[in-house]
Amino acid sequence: MFSPARLRLTAAAALLLVLSACSGGASPTASSANGEITVAMQFPPRSAYAFDADDGALLMTLGVAETLTTVDANAQPTAGLATAWEKTSDPKTWRFTLRQGVTFHDGTPLTPDAVVTALTYITGVTAPPRSVRDTGLTVKADGADAVTISTAQPDPTLPLRMSSGNLGILAPSAYVAGKQPTVLRTATGPYVLTSISGADSAVLERNETYWGTKPATGKVTVRYVTDPQSRALALQSGDVQFAEGLPHASVEQVKAAGAEVVSYPAARTVELLLNQSAKPFSDLKVRQAVTAAIDRNVLATQVLGGAAASAADLFGPAVPWGVKTPPPAADPATAKRLLAEAGHSSLTVRLWTFPNRPEMPVLATAVQSMLGEAGIKVEVTVGDYSAQEPKVLAGDFDMFLNSRSYLSDFADAASVLTSDYTCKGSYNIDHFCSAEFDRLVAGLSTTSDVGARQKIFADAAAMLTEQAVGVMIVHPNNTAGSRGVTGFVPDPLGVRPVLPHLEPAG
Amino acid sequence: MTVLVRRLLVLPPALLAASVLVFALPRLTGADTVRTVLRTRTADAVPDPAMQSRVAAEFGLDGSAAEQYLRWLAAAVRGDLGLSFVTRTPVAAQVGEALLVSMLLAVLALLLALLFGIPAGVYAGRRPGGLLDRVVTGAGIVGVSVPEFVIAPVLVLVFAVQAAAVPAIGWGTPAHLVLPVVTLAVYPAALATQLIRAETVAVLRRPHVRTARAKGLPPGWVLWRHGARLATTSVLSLSGMFVAALIGGSVVVEVIFGIPGLGRLLYDAVLAQDLPVIQAGTLTVIAIALIAGVLSEAAQLALDPVAR
Numbered sequence: 097m098f099s100p101a102r103l104r105l106t107a108a109a110a111l112l113l114v115l116s117a118c119s120g121g122a123s124p125t126a127s128s129a130n131g132e133i134t135v136a137m138q139f140p141p142r143s144a145y146a147f148d149a150d151d152g153a154l155l156m157t158l159g160v161a162e163t164l165t166t167v168d169a170n171a172q173p174t175a176g177l178a179t180a181w182e183k184t185s186d187p188k189t190w191r192f193t194l195r196q197g198v199t200f201h202d203g204t205p206l207t208p209d210a211v212v213t214a215l216t217y218i219t220g221v222t223a224p225p226r227s228v229r230d231t232g233l234t235v236k237a238d239g240a241d242a243v244t245i246s247t248a249q250p251d252p253t254l255p256l257r258m259s260s261g262n263l264g265i266l267a268p269s270a271y272v273a274g275k276q277p278t279v280l281r282t283a284t285g286p287y288v289l290t291s292i293s294g295a296d297s298a299v300l301e302r303n304e305t306y307w308g309t310k311p312a313t314g315k316v317t318v319r320y321v322t323d324p325q326s327r328a329l330a331l332q333s334g335d336v337q338f339a340e341g342l343p344h345a346s347v348e349q350v351k352a353a354g355a356e357v358v359s360y361p362a363a364r365t366v367e368l369l370l371n372q373s374a375k376p377f378s379d380l381k382v383r384q385a386v387t388a389a390i391d392r393n394v395l396a397t398q399v400l401g402g403a404a405a406s407a408a409d410l411f412g413p414a415v416p417w418g419v420k421t422p423p424p425a426a427d428p429a430t431a432k433r434l435l436a437e438a439g440h441s442s443l444t445v446r447l448w449t450f451p452n453r454p455e456m457p458v459l460a461t462a463v464q465s466m467l468g469e470a471g472i473k474v475e476v477t478v479g480d481y482s483a484q485e486p487k488v489l490a491g492d493f494d495m496f497l498n499s500r501s502y503l504s505d506f507a508d509a510a511s512v513l514t515s516d517y518t519c520k521g522s523y524n525i526d527h528f529c530s531a532e533f534d535r536l537v538a539g540l541s542t543t544s545d546v547g548a549r550q551k552i553f554a555d556a557a558a559m560l561t562e563q564a565v566g567v568m569i570v571h572p573n574n575t576a577g578s579r580g581v582t583g584f585v586p587d588p589l590g591v592r593p594v595l596p597h598l599e600p601a602g
Numbered sequence: 603m604t605v606l607v608r609r610l611l612v613l614p615p616a617l618l619a620a621s622v623l624v625f626a627l628p629r630l631t632g633a634d635t636v637r638t639v640l641r642t643r644t645a646d647a648v649p650d651p652a653m654q655s656r657v658a659a660e661f662g663l664d665g666s667a668a669e670q671y672l673r674w675l676a677a678a679v680r681g682d683l684g685l686s687f688v689t690r691t692p693v694a695a696q697v698g699e700a701l702l703v704s705m706l707l708a709v710l711a712l713l714l715a716l717l718f719g720i721p722a723g724v725y726a727g728r729r730p731g732g733l734l735d736r737v738v739t740g741a742g743i744v745g746v747s748v749p750e751f752v753i754a755p756v757l758v759l760v761f762a763v764q765a766a767a768v769p770a771i772g773w774g775t776p777a778h779l780v781l782p783v784v785t786l787a788v789y790p791a792a793l794a795t796q797l798i799r800a801e802t803v804a805v806l807r808r809p810h811v812r813t814a815r816a817k818g819l820p821p822g823w824v825l826w827r828h829g830a831r832l833a834t835t836s837v838l839s840l841s842g843m844f845v846a847a848l849i850g851g852s853v854v855v856e857v858i859f860g861i862p863g864l865g866r867l868l869y870d871a872v873l874a875q876d877l878p879v880i881q882a883g884t885l886t887v888i889a890i891a892l893i894a895g896v897l898s899e900a901a902q903l904a905l906d907p908v909a910r
Contacts, residue, residue, distance in 0.1 A: 136771075142874070144689040222660055223640055223653050276690055294696070295689070295870070296773065296862040319772055321860045322870075325755075326771050330860075333762040333770040353763075482634060522650075 138341030140320030153261030161264030252544030312599030391426030412571030723798025745792025842894035
């Protein structure tokens with residue numbers, strides 16, 4: 097349920113929306129004119145910029161930290177701090193050649209030993225991040241310009257894995273035994289992190305000795321603003337020149353103030369999970385009836401007002417292997433026929449969801465209405481996710497509306513397919529179990545070609561659709577606005593730098 | 603004096619009782635703290651049990667609830683409030699820094715409220731039913747009724763977006779203080795105005811004021827020396843409580859304006875199940891409220907001879 101504080105914040109957000117519709121905007125400030133900009137970021141560092149938390153990805157977005165590899169637009173691994181990689185004669189070992197002429201922000205050079213120190217640290221923390229956990233990853237220096245990285249089992253995704261935000265490389269001086277590595281002036285990226293004010297703000301300065309293209313902006317003040325309406329207002333007032341995660345409903349007002357707003361797909365799916373460990377959803381026909389009854393295009397365009405794309409598949413337009421075409425429209429007659437064939441003239445089911453993402457209760461209500469048209473009565477409960485999770489994992493539910501990022505660590509979907517849909521998956525909420533599907537996903541462990549892997553991801557998703565494992569409802573969009581700066585390049589994969597591309601307009 | 607000493611003696615047991623509540627309440631929600639925090643570290647929906655045990659031990663969440671409480675209390679008495687589960691930095695420093703920010707906001711808001719509320723209440727109470735009284739009373743009712751989450755956006759849109767006179771969000775310069783302080787000041791200003799107005803009306807009817815007027819003392823002198831002084835006593839004595847309430851209740855203002863104060867720290871901590879921060883932050887707010895209560899009582903005793 098909503099807490100009083102959250103209710104008040106929600107009310108404030110609604111009021112801001114109404115008021116900002118009645119207002120224009122201040123003229124842009126001159127703060128961008130002298131090569132300095134201020135940006136409002138959506139997610140503050142949750143763990144003091146720790147690499148073993150999500151904060152590693154934040155440092156990549158800021159352009160502070162870098163990894164051995166990164167990814168291109170096709171989600172293929174491409175050169176980062178390593179310029180080349182190859183499998184050695186040992187199938188469990190890869191050799192990465194390091195880029196020459198790279199120096200850390202503290203002035204020391206990038207060496208194989210520095211890479212060994214950084215990667216050894218991350219594998220030895222109390223709770224290693226998923227990108228390295230249980231991989232048995234070890235790193236050794238190999239000559240003056242390379243490292244070898246080994247895993248307990250052959251890992252076809254290792255070059256891609258090395259692009260994970262958890263695996264940023266800092267200078268050896270950052271690592272002091274028993275302490276969290278310091279990220280101030282110790283990374284290699286185009287921006288130097290020069291000061292941090294908790295989870296409130298940070299200051300970045302251009303790395304004048306950067307090995308690649310230097311940013312056009314000399315100094316960036318990063319403000320972490322968790323309230324979406326406050327980010328929109330900060331952009332409208334000219335307090336910031338760039339803001340990510342703008343609320344969809346305020347986009348027109350922000351544009352009216354002279355800002356450019358970009359909407360781009362996120363690697364996330366809102367899915368209606370159906371419990372297949374019990375009746376009625378153990379029956380394929382009932383699941384197909386639910387799928388036929390829900391009009392995902394209406395949910396995306398009308399219910400969410402275009403803040404999301406309708407989902408035809410588990411994977412959407414954010415990834416190269418995702419389905420770009422819209423799903424079919426609802427067909428209540430077919431839904432009723434399928435229900436009748438399954439022996440149900442009417443059906444009453446429970447639907448649970450949570451309010452942490454504001455679109456979830458709205459979608460739940462709309463789905464309830466659509467299923468009602470097909471003769472399925474839905475009792476909606478909006479509650480706390482933490483309290484719901486043990487029950488849904490135990491199979492004590494009917495329908496669960498969940499929001500899931502399908503690229504948690506790096507641009508590869510093996511992890512989500514394994515944990516969410518294989519028979520022994522640790523997060524297999526819908527209790528789907530298919531030997532054929534498991535065989536398909538198991539094939540990923542020996543497939544190193546990224547194109548071939550992406551084909552398997554697409555095939556696996558198609559199999560889930562065919563089996564009506566759940567109803568993939570929508571893929572939410574991300575938004576970002578700029579005013580007084582240009583050069584924003586959306587990164588749906590969430591692993592590439594964003595701030596270094598921004599430059600003061602004019 | 604005896605009353606004050608008695609009140610001070612109540613503080614330690616009251617704080618101890620508060621510490622039990624503060625420790626127990628987050629745990630009664632049934633949320634799995636280790637799992638919640640682990641998600642931020644491993645991005646894993648379902649962490650494996652062995653890792654959960656390791657992290658529980660690292661957090662001090664192993665053993666029974668009573669053991670955990672006694673460990674926490676013993677450390678807290680030594681001044682060690684532990685490390686944040688999320689930021690892994692000392693909680694005492696985090697709470698201290700955030701408290702300074704919130705204190706600054708609260709004190710400035712209270713000063714602004716009194717600066718406006720005392721003269722407005724006194725002059726409104728001078729002629730009950732007059733035009734000024736009606737205007738001030740009407741504004742007071744609006745000020746008490748309109749919540750911060752309405753006032754803040756209005757101020758932002760008028761003064762930051764339209765007039766571009768002050769920043770919309772952020773912290774660090776005097777200009778950043780303007781909108782949040784004004785937002786926070788509205789409620790105590792309106793309340794103080796109404797209280798002082800009512801007190802002034804009552805005080806001006808007392809015999810000693812009539813006597814002062816009969817002696818031919820100037821009206822302004824009678825109003826402020828014999829009337830307003832007594833009327834403002836109760837409000838001034840409540841100031842400590844106002845500050846405590848402002849510190850504890852500034853969540854909305856701090857989140858909307860992006861201010862790193864105690865309210866926002868606690869809000870984020872509750873969402874992230876960061877128990878050490880929740881415990882230390884809440885206990886700090888309770889301690890301030892208890893101490894402010896004692897100070898308020900002391901102020902009332904000092905200012906009001908009858909109460910003495």
